[in-house]
Structure formats: C-alpha cells, structure tokens
Amino acid sequence: MSVGERIEAGARRLNDVVVDRPRRVVVAFLLLTVVFSGGIGLVNTDTGATDAFTEGLDEQEALDAVNQEFDDPFEPERESTQLIHTGGNVLTQEALVRELRLLEELTRRDDLRVASANGPATVVARAIDPSATTIPEQRRALEDASPTQIRRTVRALQEDPRFSRAVSTDFNPTSASASASITVVSHDVPAGFTDADLQELQTTIQAITADSPGDIRAFGAGVTNAETANVIVDSLTIVMPVVVLLLLLFLVVAYRDPIDLALGLLALLMTVVWTFGFLGFSGIPFSQPMISVPVLLLAVGVDFGIHIINRYREEAVTGYEPLEAMREANNQLMIAFVIVTVTTVFGFGANVISDLGPIRDLGIASATGIMFTFLIFGLFLPAAKLEVDKLREAYGVPEFNSAPISSSDSALGRLLTFPAQISRYAPIAFVLVLVVTGGMAAAYGSGVDTSFETEDFLPPEELPEYVTGLPEPFAPSEYTVTETITLLEDRFSTNQDQSVTIYLEGNFQEDHALEALAAPNDDPPGALAVGEGGSARPTSIVTVIQTQADRDPEFARLVARSDVDGNGIPDRNLERIYDELFASPAGDRAAQYLTPDRRTAQVEYAIEAGSSQGEASADAREFATQFRFAATATGQLVVFDAVTDIIFNSAIQGLILAMVLTGVFLVISYGVLEGKPLLGIVNLFPILIAIAFLLGTMRFLGLSLNALTATILSISIGLGIAYSVHATHRFVDEFNENADAYESMVITFSGTGGALLGSMLTTSLGTGALALAITPVLGDFGLLTALSVLYSFVFTVVALPPAVLLWERYHGARSSADLPVDRHY
Numbered sequence: 008m009s010v011g012e013r014i015e016a017g018a019r020r021l022n023d024v025v026v027d028r029p030r031r032v033v034v035a036f037l038l039l040t041v042v043f044s045g046g047i048g049l050v051n052t053d054t055g056a057t058d059a060f061t062e063g064l065d066e067q068e069a070l071d072a073v074n075q076e077f078d079d080p081f082e083p084e085r086e087s088t089q090l091i092h093t094g095g096n097v098l099t100q101e102a103l104v105r106e107l108r109l110l111e112e113l114t115r116r117d118d119l120r121v122a123s124a125n126g127p128a129t130v131v132a133r134a135i136d137p138s139a140t141t142i143p144e145q146r147r148a149l150e151d152a153s154p155t156q157i158r159r160t161v162r163a164l165q166e167d168p169r170f171s172r173a174v175s176t177d178f179n180p181t182s183a184s185a186s187a188s189i190t191v192v193s194h195d196v197p198a199g200f201t202d203a204d205l206q207e208l209q210t211t212i213q214a215i216t217a218d219s220p221g222d223i224r225a226f227g228a229g230v231t232n233a234e235t236a237n238v239i240v241d242s243l244t245i246v247m248p249v250v251v252l253l254l255l256l257f258l259v260v261a262y263r264d265p266i267d268l269a270l271g272l273l274a275l276l277m278t279v280v281w282t283f284g285f286l287g288f289s290g291i292p293f294s295q296p297m298i299s300v301p302v303l304l305l306a307v308g309v310d311f312g313i314h315i316i317n318r319y320r321e322e323a324v325t326g327y328e329p330l331e332a333m334r335e336a337n338n339q340l341m342i343a344f345v346i347v348t349v350t351t352v353f354g355f356g357a358n359v360i361s362d363l364g365p366i367r368d369l370g371i372a373s374a375t376g377i378m379f380t381f382l383i384f385g386l387f388l389p390a391a392k393l394e395v396d397k398l399r400e401a402y403g404v405p406e407f408n409s410a411p412i413s414s415s416d417s418a419l420g421r422l423l424t425f426p427a428q429i430s431r432y433a434p435i436a437f438v439l440v441l442v443v444t445g446g447m448a449a450a451y452g453s454g455v456d457t458s459f460e461t462e463d464f465l466p467p468e469e470l471p472e473y474v475t476g477l478p479e480p481f482a483p484s485e486y487t488v489t490e491t492i493t494l495l496e497d498r499f500s501t502n503q504d505q506s507v508t509i510y511l512e513g514n515f516q517e518d519h520a521l522e523a524l525a526a527p528n529d530d531p532p533g534a535l536a537v538g539e540g541g542s543a544r545p546t547s548i549v550t551v552i553q554t555q556a557d558r559d560p561e562f563a564r565l566v567a568r569s570d571v572d573g574n575g576i577p578d579r580n581l582e583r584i585y586d587e588l589f590a591s592p593a594g595d596r597a598a599q600y601l602t603p604d605r606r607t608a609q610v611e612y613a614i615e616a617g618s619s620q621g622e623a624s625a626d627a628r629e630f631a632t633q634f635r636f637a638a639t640a641t642g643q644l645v646v647f648d649a650v651t652d653i654i655f656n657s658a659i660q661g662l663i664l665a666m667v668l669t670g671v672f673l674v675i676s677y678g679v680l681e682g683k684p685l686l687g688i689v690n691l692f693p694i695l696i697a698i699a700f701l702l703g704t705m706r707f708l709g710l711s712l713n714a715l716t717a718t719i720l721s722i723s724i725g726l727g728i729a730y731s732v733h734a735t736h737r738f739v740d741e742f743n744e745n746a747d748a749y750e751s752m753v754i755t756f757s758g759t760g761g762a763l764l765g766s767m768l769t770t771s772l773g774t775g776a777l778a779l780a781i782t783p784v785l786g787d788f789g790l791l792t793a794l795s796v797l798y799s800f801v802f803t804v805v806a807l808p809p810a811v812l813l814w815e816r817y818h819g820a821r822s823s824a825d826l827p828v829d830r831h832y
Contacts, residue, residue, distance in 0.1 A: 019338055021386075026334045029390035036387040040277050043284030050287040052236055052294075066649045069510040069641035073609050076602050086194045088209050088227045090126070090216065091491060096184040098161050098174070100154050103128040105221045106190060107146040112215060113192065114142050119208060126190025127161075130170045134160045158183035166558075168596050175498035187498045205229040206236075213487075226491045235295070237484040238466055242298055242780040244481055245474065246789075249776040250302055254309055257769040266395055271312040274388045278308050281383070282376040291368050295464055296715045299788055300369065302777055303722070304376040306770035306796070307351060310729055311384035313765050314340060319392065321758060329396050337389050343736035346676055347729045348381040350669045354725020357665035358718050361657035363650065366718060377725070423760035423804060427752040430809035434816075437809035441802075445699040452702025456711035457655040459647045463713050463784040465489045474781065483781060506611050507535070507627040507645055513636035515548070515605045518579045524608065525549050525576055527633040532626035534618035543630075547610040548601040549576055552584065555593040562587060581605075608636075614644075624648035654717045661721035666695070669724055673732075681739055689814050690735045693806040694727040697798035704794055715788045719795060726770070726792070727799025730763050734803050738811060748815035752808045760804065767800035 025032055092106055106128040114121045124142065132145030135156065139148040149157065161183040164170040171178070175187040194208065209229030216225045254275070258268050279301050286293060318340055322332035355377055358370030430437050466486040474483055514520065524547060531543040538544040553575055556563035565584060569577035577584055585605060588597050601608045612630075614623045625648075627640035673687030701723060710716065734755055741751035774796065777789020 019341075021341065023334070025337065025386050025390050026330055026393065029393040032386055032390035033394055036277070036383065036390075040280055043281045043288075046284030046287030047280065048287065049290075050283055051290070051292045052239060064646060064649050065639065066641045066646045069639040070508070070643070070646055072607070073508060073510050073641060076607055077599050077609055086196050086200065086205055086208075088192045088194070088212050088225055088229075090190040090192060090212075091187065091224050091226055091494065092190065093187045093222045093224075093494065095186070096182075097188045098127060098131075098157075098183050098185050100149060100152070100157050102221065103131060103157070104146060104149050105219075106188075106223065107132065107142060107149060109216065109219045109223060110190070110192070111142045111146060112219070113212060116211075116215075119212060120194045120196055121192055122195035123193045124190055125169060125193075126173050127170060127185075127188045128190065130164060130167065130173070131157060131160050134164060167592075177498065187494065189499070202229070202232060206233050209233070224487060224491060226488070226495075231488050234466070234484070234486055234488045235464065237486070238464075238781050239293070239295055239298065241483040242295075242782065242785060245477070245483070246298065246302070246776050246780050246785075248481070249779055250305060250773045253772045253776060254305060254769055257765065257772070258309065258312075260765070266399065267316055267392070270388060270391050270395060271309070271316070273391070274312060274383050275305055275308050277383050277387070278304050278376065278380050281379040282372065285375055285379075286372060289371075291372055294365050294368070295782060295784065296365050296369050296718075296788075297372060298780065298785055299715065299774075299777060299792070300372050300376060302774050302789075303355070303373055303726070303792070304380055306726070306773050306792075307377060307729065308380045308384055309769045309773070310766040311344065311347075311380060312388060313769070314343075314733060315384065315388055316392070317761065317765075319389075329393060333389055333393055337385075341385065342680065343733055344381055344385045346673070346736065347732045348377060348385075349672055350728040350732065351377045351725040353668040353672065354665045354721050354723070354728065357661040357668070357721040357724075358657070360660055360664060362653045363657060363714070365714065366657055369715075369718060373722075373725075421757075423756040423764065424753045426805045427749065427756060427808035430812055431749050434809035434812040438806075438813060441696055441806050441809070445696040448703035449699035452699065452704075452706050455702060455706045457651050457658075457717075458711040458713050459650040459654055460713075464782055465492075466781045467783070468493065470781065474779075486781075506613055506642060507623060507640060508642040509610045509612065509627070509631055509634065510639045510641050511608045511610070511634060511636040512606065512638075513608075515601060515608055516582050516585070518581065520581060521549050521552075521576050522578055523635040524610065526635075527630060530633075531612075532629050534615050534623040534626040535612050535630055537613050537615050544613040545610050546600070546612075548597060548608055551593055551597045551600060552577070552588060554596075555588055555591060558593075559591065562591065611642075620644055620648045620651065650714075654712055654714060658712050658717040658720050661718065662698070662724070665721040665724040666691070669728060677735075677739075681743075683739070683814075685814055685817065686735060686739065686811075689807070689810045690731050691728070692810045693731050693802040694724060694799060696806050697727050697795065697802045698723050700798050700802075701791065701795050705791065708790075710787050710791065713784055713787070715784045716791055719788065719791045722792070723795040723799070726796055727803075730767070730799050730803040731807060733763060734760070734807055735811075748812055752811055756804060756808075763800060763803065767796055771796040771800075 090106070090109070092102065094102060096102065097106075106126070110121075110124050110128070113119050114124075128149070129142075129145055132139050132148045135152050136144070136148035139145045152160075161170075162180045165178070165180040173189050173191075174185040178185040192212070196204070205227075206229040209225060209227045210233050213225040213230055216223045255268075255272070258271055282300065282304060285291075286297075315336065318336040319333055322335045352374045356370050356374030358366050359374070361367050361370070465488055466483075468490045470483060470486070477483070511524070515524070525545075528538075528543040528545055531541075535543045552566060556566045556575075565580070565587065566575075566577050569580040569584060571578040582605075585597075585601070588594065589603070600610070612627070614627075618626075624640070624645045627642075627645055631638040631640040670687060670691050673690050674684045675687070677686040677690070678684030698720060701719070705711075705716075737755045737758065738748075738751050741754045742748060745751050745754075771793040775789050775793030777792065778786045780786050780789065
C-alpha cells in the first residue's frame with residue numbers, strides 16, 4: 008500500500024468513527040467544551056497598547072535606562088498623575104485657586120495616596136509665601152494675594168524649570184498668561200502596588216476632576232490602560248453582534264433550515280469557547296490585535312460548515328441514505344479539510360517567527376484556533392448532524408430546504424463556470440495576462456508604507472456617529488486619552504516625537520570628556536543638522552553648564568578658568584564644576600542630563616521638521632557611532648522606528664514562510680495522494696495573484712503595514728488557500744472520474760462554486776465588520792481581511808481554470824510520453 012493510500016485509508020477510518028458512532032463523538036466534544044470553558048475566566052487583558060511591542064528592543068532598554076537614571080523635576084520617581092488644566096488663561100488668580108481647591112480635595116482622600124503636588128499653582132504659592140508647605144496653606148496664600156502680586160510672581164518664575172516646563176509653549180510672561188498647564192500629583196504607594204491599583208486610583212481622580220469646575224482632566228498610565236481596556240470591550244461589544252448578525256443572515260440563506268442553522272451556530276460557539284479557554288490556560292494575554300482572532304475563526308468555521316452541509320445535501324439529492332450520504336461527503340471533504348487546516352495553520356502560524364510578542368501571540372492563538380475549528384467542524388458537526396437528523400425523523404420534524412446552494416442548471420452555476428468556459432479557448436493567454444497584471448500590482452504595492460504609532464491603538468478624538476448613537480448596552484465609553492495626547496503635543500515642549508536622545512556611558516569626570524561629548528555636534532547627519540551652519544542643536548549637561556554660566560558670574564569665571572581652548576566648554580576641573588552646578592538652582596536641570604556618579608549622560612537633539620521617522624532614526628543611529636563613549640540612539644521616535652522595521656520584516660518573512668510551507672505541503676500532498684504534484688503549484692497560483700492585488704490595493708487606499716495589518720499577507724495565504732484547495736480537491740475527484748479537465752472544472756464550480764460563494768460572502772462581510780471597531784488598527788485590518796477573502800474567491804474562480812487547463816496539457820503530454828510505443832516493422 009502506497010503512502011497516499013495509507014493516508015486515505017486513515018481518513019476513511021476516522022470518518023467511519025464519526026459516521027458509525029456519532030453519539031459518542033458528540034458527547035466527547037461537549038465534555039471538552041465544558042473543560043475549555045473553565046479557562047475563559049483565566050484570560051488576562053493586555054492594556055499596555057504599545058508597551059508589548061517595544062519590550063526587549065535595545066532602543067527601548069536604552070530609553071528605560073534614560074527614564075530611570077535621569078532625574079526630571081517634571082517626572083517624579085513615584086507613581087504620578089498629571090492634572091492638565093486648559094482655558095483662556097490658567098495663570099489667573101481664580102484659575103490657580105481653583106486648581107489648589109481640587110488638589111485639596113484629592114489630598115483629603117486617603118485612598119488616593121497623594122504625597123505631593125507640583126505645578127504652577129503650587130510654585131506660585133510657595134514663591135509668594137515660602138512657609139506655605141501644605142495645599143491648604145498654599146490655597147490661602149493665593150487667596151490673600153492680589154492679582155498684581157500674582158502676575159509679578161509669575162513673571163519672576165519664567166526661568167524656573169519647575170514652572171516653565173509646567174506651562175504651555177504659548178506662555179506670555181508680560182501678560183502672565185498661558186492656555187494650559189500641568190500639575191504632577193505624586194502618589195506614595197506601598198510595595199506590590201500593581202497596574203490595576205494605579206488604574207483604579209487614576210480613574211477615581213479622573214471622575215473627581217470631571218466633576219470639578221474648570222477644564223481640568225486627569226492623565227496617566229492608569230487612565231490610558233483603563234481606556235485601552237474599554238476599547239477592547241467596546242470593540243468586541245460593537246463588532247461581535249454585527250459579525251454574528253451577518254453570519255446569521257448568510258447562514259440562513261446557505262442552510263435554509265433552522266435546525267442546520269442551529270447546529271452551525273453551536274459549532275461556531277464551541278470554536279470560540281475552545282480558543283478562549285486555550286488562551287486562559289496558556290496564559291496568552293488578550294490584547295487589541297487578539298480581537299481579530301474570534302472573527303477569523305468564525306469566518307473559517309463558516310467556510311467549513313457550509314462545505315459540509317452543502318456536500319452532504321449534494322449526496323442526499325442523488326439518492327444516498329443519510330448515513331451513506333454523510334460517509335460519502337465526509338470521505339471527499341476530509342482530505343480537503345486536512346489540507347485546508349494545515350495550510351491555514353501555516354498562514355496564520357507564520358507570524359510566530361515575528362520578533363514582536365503580540366504578533367507571535369496572535370500567530371499562536373489563531374493557528375491553535377484553526378486546529379480546533381477543523382476538529383469541531385470536521386468531526387463534531389457531521390456527527391451532530393446525523394444525530395439530529397435521527398431525532399428529526401423519529402419525531403416527524405420536516406426538512407425545510409435541503410437543496411444544495413447551486414447546480415449546473417442554475418443561473419449562479421452558469422455564472423461561476425463562465426471563466427472556465429473562456430479559459431478553454433486560450434488558457435496560455437489567460438495565465439499570461441494574470442501573471443503580468445499581478446506582477447504590476449505587486450510592483451506598485453511594494454511601495455506600501457509601514458508605520459507604528461500609539462494613536463493606532465487609541466480611539467479617535469471624535470467617534471463616528473454610528474458609534475456614539477448606539478443605545479445601551481452597546482454605547483461606548485467616554486474616551487479622552489487621544490485628545491489629551493494631542494493637547495500635550497500641541498501645547499507643551501516635551502513632545503518626544505520632535506527629538507531623539509543619545510544615551511552615553513563612560514567616565515564624564517575625565518578631562519576633555521565634555522569636549523568629546525560636544526565634538527560630533529559640528530558635523531551631524533542631515534536630520535539632525537538644524538543649527539547654524541548645519542550643526543546640531545543639542546540639549547545636554549554642556550548646555551546646562553553654559554546657561555548657568557550666563558546667569559552666575561562666579562560660576563562663569565570657574566568655567567572660563569577651566570576652558571583651555573576658549574570655546575565655552577570646560578576641559579578640566581570637571582568634578583568641581585559638577586559639584587557647584589548640582590548645588591546651584593540649576594541642579595535639577597543638570598540631573599536630567601548627567602547622573603550623580605558621572606558615569607552616564609543623555610543628550611537630546613532637535614530634528615528637522617520635515618524629516619520622516621525613518622530618516623531621523625537612521626541619522627540618530629549613525630550619529631551615535633561618532634561619539635567616543637558607548638552611545639545608543641533612543642527616544643520614542645527611534646523606538647517606534649525600530650518597531651516599524653520589525654513590522655516590515657515580520658510581514659515579508661511571514662509571507663515567504665507561509666508561501667513556501669504551503670507550496671511545499673501542497674506539492675507533497677497532491678504528489679502522495681493523487682500522483683499529481685504540480686497541482687500544488689496550480690493550487691497556490693490564484694492566491695499569489697490575490698495577494699499581489701491586495702498589496703496594490705493597500706497602497707492605493709493609503710493603508711500601511713502596521714502592528715496588525717502586517718499579519719495580513721501571511722493570513723491571506725491561510726484564509727485564501729481554502730477556496731483554492733476546495734476547488735482543486737473537487738476538481739481532482741471529478742477529473743479522476745471524467746478524465747477531462749474542462750468538464751471537471753465546470754462540474755466543480757457549478758457545485759462547489761456555490762459553497763465557495765456563500766463562504767466568501769459570510770467571511771468577507773464577517774471580517775469586514777472589524778472596520779466598525781473603535782481603533783484604526785482593527786478597522787484597517789477588517790477592511791483588508793475582507794478584501795483578501797474577496798480577491799481569493801474571485802481569483803480562484805478566474806485564475807484556477809486556465810492554470811488547471813495548462814496543467815492538463817502538461818500532464819497529458821507526460822502521460823502520452825510515458826506510454827509504450829507500439830512499433831511495427
């Protein structure tokens with residue numbers, strides 16, 4: 008017995024178990040569903056948005072070191088909450104007092120653990136009355152002061168970093184006005200204080216600020232995490248009912264029988280339960296990208312279900328009894344289901360090679376879910392169908408409609424076979440046209456952008472009307488984070504997107520250390536050449552020394568005596584200079600750029616406004632190599648660019664891996680099972696054309712490869728190959744009986760084509776429902792998945808027939824060549 012015969016025999020034995028012992032199969036699967044349901048409560052929600060994508064990157068580790076080692080008076084070491092105050096002028100007496108009254112209310116709440124607060128109101132109050140150390144004392148100091156005294160104090164504080172960095176960039180010292188300010192509330196938290204505790208604390212503050220007079224809002228990691236969690240819940244609440252409703256509508260059309268419909272829905276529900284149970288037991292967190300997993304599984308499950316029920320009905324119509332009809336249908340479909348499952352696992356699972364944790368998790372979850380889908384729809388659904396039909400017959404429940412979706416005599420059947428009829432006359436020309444147009448689409452699509460932005464994971468500032476108008480319980484939460492981030496970027500000078508950081512390690516007390524720190528600034532790469540004469544514009548311990556020297560004549564004399572070459576940068580006595588600098592009012596500022604042990608430093612560089620993220624990051628990395636010290640380019644812009652590079656590499660590597668594994672598997676499968684290995688390449692041809700057009704469409708629509716859409720290329724292999732595999736497998740069955748490729752293709756698309764069309768409609772509209780999700784990353788993924796499924800179906804119908812007809816010519820020529828020649832002399 009050959010390998011192919013043994014595989015087919017094994018598939019028949021498995022099918023016999025399903026058909027001969029359906030009740031045992033149903034009970035076993037229901038018990039497993041109960042077991043998996045126990046893991047649903049263990050599922051953790053990942054609310055970190057971008058954090059999981061940057062974990063482990065060298066650039067992120069350098070940024071973490073910067074944040075940990077360098078003191079910033081604006082960013083306390085303890086857990087903190089930012090109170091962002093906006094208005095016409097937030098520095099008036101009324102506005103400052105209003106802010107202190109809010110702080111007073113917060114400090115009275117023991118559960119908010121307020122240790123201190125620093126912002127314009129507290130700084131102005133302490134400047135007026137240095138003895139006002141508590142919030143109530145500071146409030147009284149401002150209430151007792153005159154408006155003139157407050158304006159005078161504000162003007163005098165313009166050089167104080169604790170004040171100047173806490174007000175917006177439109178601060179006008181002459182009129183003592185600013186449109187926004189930030190007050191940092193520091194919390195005294197115990198050991199073991201978790202992210203969940205911070206989230207509860209900050210959302211409580213958020214609720215208090217919302218009820219207070221004036222436009223003051225709370226912002227921090229806890230608020231962001233809370234809204235990210237709400238995004239996941241709200242997106243599922245909005246998307247899943249739409250997906251289920253669309254699937255229900257099309258399943259009604261496909262099944263046209265309420266009992267069969269109920270069985271299909273039960274199988275879909277079991278698939279979701281098994282997958283979520285697996286996530287809980289395995290500890291894989293449920294993040295925003297994971298929202299796509301149940302949608303994808305429902306789409307594939309619908310595909311399997313429609314094929315099973317439709318093929319069963321085709322056999323029943325020909326006169327088979329139910330048991331034999333199911334045995335015949337499942338015998339034909341089992342191998343196809345195995346091929347589809349394996350190739351889909353290759354497509355989805357190819358993402359496990361990504362260097363980004365969330366994409367790896369997505370690959371593992373989706374690949375595992377696909378295997379569950381095969382088991383449930385390939386084994387449970389046929390067994391359940393047989394058991395239910397027995398009960399239906401026993402109780403006299405009629406069948407409502409058991410006809411297959413299409414036939415060769417129907418208008419739909421004729422439409423689906425039209426490309427095959429055209430291909431019959433010029434298959435070579437047809438294939439060449441497809442190859443050329445596909446190549447052009449791929450070449451155009453190769454210019455698609457790659458991006459990674461925090462905003463992809465956050466809701467837009469203004470939600471669409473179809474979302475805001477939803478009634479309870481579908482109404483979304485109120486979201487403020489995106490608007491707050493935009494406000495911070497627009498009105499404050501701390502926007503990390505406009506600068507890069509060089510993190511340096513070495514001995515900065517050595518003579519000429521500061522000269523070495525400043526030396527590269529004269530000849531920076533293009534994106535950093537924003538100063539006079541193409542020089543860099545740094546902010547570092549050198550600039551802090553120079554600023555303090557401008558303010559303090561005695562310190563200036565010390566710097567001058569230590570400056571051998573007269574360029575304003577001290578060359579010796581650095582230890583003494585540092586000691587006096589850190590002891591001066593500029594000490595807090597100095598601590599932002601040099602650690603107390605003088606072993607690590609950071610330099611912030613402004614970047615050219617027109618530079619892209621990639622250009623600025625590449626120039627920053629090149630610039631880091633010019634320092635004498637060990638230097639690493641970092642900052643949010645550089646970190647996100649590193650993630651962007653990984654996203655692009657993951658997309659290409661995942662596509663190549665999925666394509667190679669799928670192609671090899673199909674060649675081996677058709678070679679072993681049917682002795683027709685080249686059918687594997689034919690099988691893959693329509694999907695490659697579909698992906699080429701998908702890439703071109705992405706660029707045409709202005710959609711980029713981001714943290715989630717980067718997976719679409721390999722996922723397209725996994726989703727799309729099902730259409731080609733079902734059609735090819737049905738063709739092989741018909742071809743082995745008819746031995747005519749054209750007639751076999753006509754029979755294939757007049758029969759299986761209807762199931763493929765129904766599957767495409769349910770899958771594309773079901774996955775397309777993700778476009779209704781609140782965050783852009785899910786919306787783009789849903790749109791692209793729907794397009795991917797549509798293209799896969801269209802090119803299976805259009806591209807497979809001419810490719811098969813060309814294969815028949817080659818196959819027939821080889822078969823003729825292998826026949827013995829009858830010579831008569």
